[in-house]
Amino acid sequence: MLKKISVSELIPGMYIHDLNCEWMEHPFLTNSFPVDGKARIAKIRSLGIQEVYIDTDRGIDLPHAPTAEEVQADLHQRMQQIASSQTERPNRVDVATEAPRARNLHNEANRIIKNLMTDVRLGAQIEIERMEPLVENMIDSIFRNPCALLPLAGLKKHDTYTFEHSVSVCALMVAFARELELPYPVTKDIALGALLHDVGKAIVPDYILNKPARLTAKEFSKMQEHVVFSIDILQKTPGIAPIAMNVAAQHHERYDGSGYPRRLKGEEISLYGQMASIVDVYDAISSNRVYHRGLQPSAALTKLLEWSEHHFEPRLVHNFIRAIGIYPAGSLVRLSSGRLAVVREQNEGDLLYPQVEVIYNTDLLCYLTPEIIDLRSGNDSVVSHEDFNKWHINPKLWLPS
Ligand SMILES: [Fe+2]
Incomplete structure (x- = not known):
């Protein structure tokens, strides 16, 4: 199980799954490795890393630490709150x-x-x-x-x-x-x-x-x-x-x-x-x-x-x-209808319901005739963000034109 802990709680015998920092900002060869001694912990601390994810299946557990899923659920909720308090600033042109x-x-x-x-x-x-x-x-x-x-x-x-x-x-x-x-x-x-x-x-x-x-x-x-x-x-x-x-x-x-x-x-x-x-x-x-x-x-x-x-x-x-916007323009999202869509434009003041271009049906695994819809009206809504690579969709083909 993956858990998030403070670096001050790291002890030899734990297994680091993710250093939880910018990948360019550390000199380790990989992001995942066993904690083999105090020197390793001191090195991590010296890099300014404050929290890491450990894999409790591969090393010592810390029972009270939150799981990665719990951390993600909390962050997701906070993102939604942040997005729902945006001020209205209409765009001058479409x-x-x-x-x-x-x-x-x-x-x-x-x-x-x-x-x-x-x-x-x-x-x-x-x-x-x-x-x-x-x-x-x-x-x-x-x-x-x-x-x-x-x-x-x-x-x-x-x-x-x-x-x-x-x-x-x-x-x-x-x-x-x-x-x-x-x-x-x-x-x-x-x-x-x-x-x-x-x-x-x-x-x-x-x-x-x-x-x-x-x-x-x-x-x-x-x-x-x-x-x-x-x-x-x-x-x-x-x-x-x-x-x-x-x-x-x-x-x-x-x-x-x-x-x-x-x-x-x-x-x-x-x-x-x-x-x-x-x-x-x-x-x-x-x-x-x-x-x-x-x-x-x-x-x-x-x-x-x-x-x-x-x-x-x-x-x-x-x-x-x-x-x-929490779903930035140009990013791929999955809608509650099971369709994939590219975010076209934020609706200022309503970042949870942007205007999107529907492009792909995940049930039938096929492209759809592209259609721009405004998620403020209708029954569809964003369920999650998606990875273009996972669906073998080239983002360059779906830039605004
Ligand atoms: Fe720089």
Whole structure:
């Protein structure tokens, strides 16, 4: 049986099933292993891990600990509560109108960031003014309708992850700023900081950046240096705003002080750094990598909620969940009718009942003639999120058009 326990309750003889942390954030070869001694426990603790899942069939049990099912049921209930208290903020245009513009913008943004990373690698200085039109276009698209650009941000190719991740984090940060009703100039600085937050990766050697396997401890600490490189590059960038700087400098800090590079704690981390840490983790754990399959968006949000006990400010995580919806646009859901549907658009103020495109019949195992339905009317409702891979459905074929 799988159970969740505090790291302080770990003893030799237990079997760790899941370290319950970002998979990039630990140097162990695997997530599951027996606890063979106190040194191993000390190592886990030193990584800032506070809770783990143990397998009681393969090691010592802790009778009072909650089971994984109990933890999931509690998180599910909390997600529903968070979603039911969203404020109404109608989209300015429908998703079909925004989709072609969002697609062009997404391609352009990826091209610009790719070129920028190449230039920085060659020692060029970043020119903020040249980034401004892109920043403004990203904000305009998200404010017209976030459900057009965000599903594109969720799809990345393996070899282009580094700059596609920067574009995704930008789109998500703008949606987050919109939810928090931050002023436009602040949102612009946040968006710019998000586009540039990982610019220091231009200095990290390619063989580490794109290594198709888990990093060694040495490579791992080299990779972590990218934040210091980002700070250094941005400090040399004329006109960089303090907010943009905070986004980049603090995106790996954690609320409980377990992050890097400065191990800042709580409110020592600016609001913008806290937002960036939430968004950066969400995008990382929901993205496919060569050696790791990303979580489905709803599952990634549930993980963020679970980790908000220690790593993030909980209310801010709730706001991020409301910003993109507990069933984010572009994700696959199962309806009570047994049909599968792709989420097209959030109904603002009613995140549990989005507009969806019904595509597949799970009883007959066949595709249906696609049909867009609004779950606020009719008898169908979302039962759970689903994995595109499990049904051999290509998400790229079901992007908004
Ligand atoms: Fe980073």
